[in-house]
Amino acid sequence: MLRTVASLNGDAIRAIDDELGRVKEIYFDDERWGVRYLIVETGSWLSKQPVLLSPYSIKAIDDASETIQVSLTRQQIKNAPDVDTKKPVSRQSESEYSRYYGYEQYWTGPYMWGIGAYPMPMSPVAEGLSPAAERREESSVLASEDRPGDIHLHSSDEVCGYDIRGTDEDIGHVKDFIFDDKEWAIRYLVVDTHNWWPGGKKVLVATQWIENIDWTDSTVQTKLTREQIQNSPEYNEDMALDRDYEAELHHFYGRKGYWDE
Known part of the structure; x- marks a missing residue:
């Protein structure tokens, strides 16, 4: 789960x-x-x-x-x-x-x-x-x-608030983490985009898509773009996160799911 x-x-x-x-x-x-x-x-x-x-x-x-x-x-x-x-x-x-x-x-x-x-x-x-x-x-x-x-x-508290940097500009900041309670593996970062996109949304970035974390600069680097983030499936924290949503998310980015590795 x-x-x-x-x-x-x-x-x-x-x-x-x-x-x-x-x-x-x-x-x-x-x-x-x-x-x-x-x-x-x-x-x-x-x-x-x-x-x-x-x-x-x-x-x-x-x-x-x-x-x-x-x-x-x-x-x-x-x-x-x-x-x-x-x-x-x-x-x-x-x-x-x-x-x-x-x-x-x-x-x-x-x-x-x-x-x-x-x-x-x-x-x-x-x-x-x-x-x-x-x-x-x-x-x-x-x-x-x-x-x-x-x-x-x-610490999760330490990283919450880190800026997420895409290939072109900042795309939001870390709001939370989503983990699998069987393997206790973090699968996604919850990214809040409101700091650069008024009326924006929360999205998920899989940990496999993270290129680097700069602990000195408090930033997370990914190769995603602002346009991809704007068009990606929205994450609704009030709804259960199921495999159908995960498959849709990975299909949107053209990435293989961790469950197939």
Whole structure:
């Protein structure tokens, strides 16, 4: 199912034993466009800063109650390695996080989630990792030591508002993100065109059509033109986003859908 990132903001996180907090934003990677973590404000029960929750831990999303069920306890969250969410998250910090929970490391394989296409729920690891996981951990730590500045995660809050630049001029700004809640892959940027086109509309730009993100200049570059954007199918955030709309969108741009790759 396709969802907007904004639809998760404020959702309650329900652990095995109690509520953990509420979703504040997400972290995604700028290499494969995966939603890697939910950033959760824990409120008064946990004094430390907001915590990271991986999609590996998510069991279900209940839209009716605006609740996300996770396979963790409060104690597990409390004992987890501290990750400063106010600073860029390094690969070394992620390695420590993955080791603590016994998660696969998504950057160690060819697919969206390393050795798999989507984050399969995993059983807790009581004592250490498997030999294969130990080898992945060792190689990952060595890589992080070689590249201590390997920063690749970015906040959804940070990128919302970035200008979208086409081949000729600016075509709007990032309003939201749409992701697939099975693979936890960001499929589209929601682009608001009103800043250059009075009476304009919201449109979707697939992540495969993004050429580059300039983190210094706060811009997203694509090869689409203003004329294409003006004539493209409008995105209505009040309607469910289905495959028929996606097919129409990709047909308009003459692009292959991600579901056919």
